[in-house]
Amino acid sequence: MASSRGSRQRHLLPLLLGLALLGGGCQFTGVSEAGRERCRRLAADAGNPLAAALSYLRCLPGSDASLATEKAAEAAAKARRAALEACRRRQGTITSLIGSLRQAEQDLAAARSSPFRPSVAPPQPLDAGKESRYRPEDQRLDRDRYEAALGVWEQQVASERAEWRQRRAERIAAAQGRLDRDAQALRRLQPDLFNGPASIEFDPTALRRVNADCASTG
Secondary structure (H helix, E strand, O other), rough: HEEEEEHHHHHHHHHHHHHHHHHHHHHHOOOOOOHHHHHHHHOOOOOOOHEEEEHHHHHHHHHHHHHHHHHHHHHHHHHHHHHHHHHHHHHHHHHHHHHHHHHHHHHHHHHHHHOOOOOOOOOOOOOOHHHHHHHHHHHHHHHHHHHHHHHHHHHHHEEEEEEEEHHHHHHHHHHHHHHHHHHHHHHHHHHOEEOOOOOOOEEEEHHHHHHHOOOOOO
16 A cells, blocks of 8 residues: 555646646746745755655745745845944943043043142241341341342242243143044934033933833944
């Protein structure tokens, strides 16, 4: 009995294969080559020629629709991945700019409040009690020496103060420039991030949106 069934299958096999070839070449003329190739790949996994021929025939009518569905799913997945990556890049840029802006704000405040400190102390003033015990000519010499030392000190302090003012102005300008650039970049990326047009304080709601999980983008 088993031998008879196997014999019938062997006799039917050429017919089925012929039908498969006919279907691939004539009956399903609207099927694209990509669709046929998809069916051939599926049929190759069937395990035996009879099953392969049947699989191929069953596959052809819907092969192009299946391909279109697969391509649409792949395109959607690719778009989701691209959106996720773009969101993460944007989020990273905004986070970095926020940190830079706050650092610039601190540097600006530190530069504006930095005090001037001379590098050397002024000469000690003359002690009137001691000077009273000296001869007038010695008192005059001490006074001349003190005034000369005081003049040198004042000149040095004036030079140091001028340098300090220049450095302070440069620090203020650099910090202000960084702050302005960061704020401008943040306003381009997230226009509603600040409380107002002239403010550098962040709106809490907008900040929460920036820090939201990018996975929801997909």
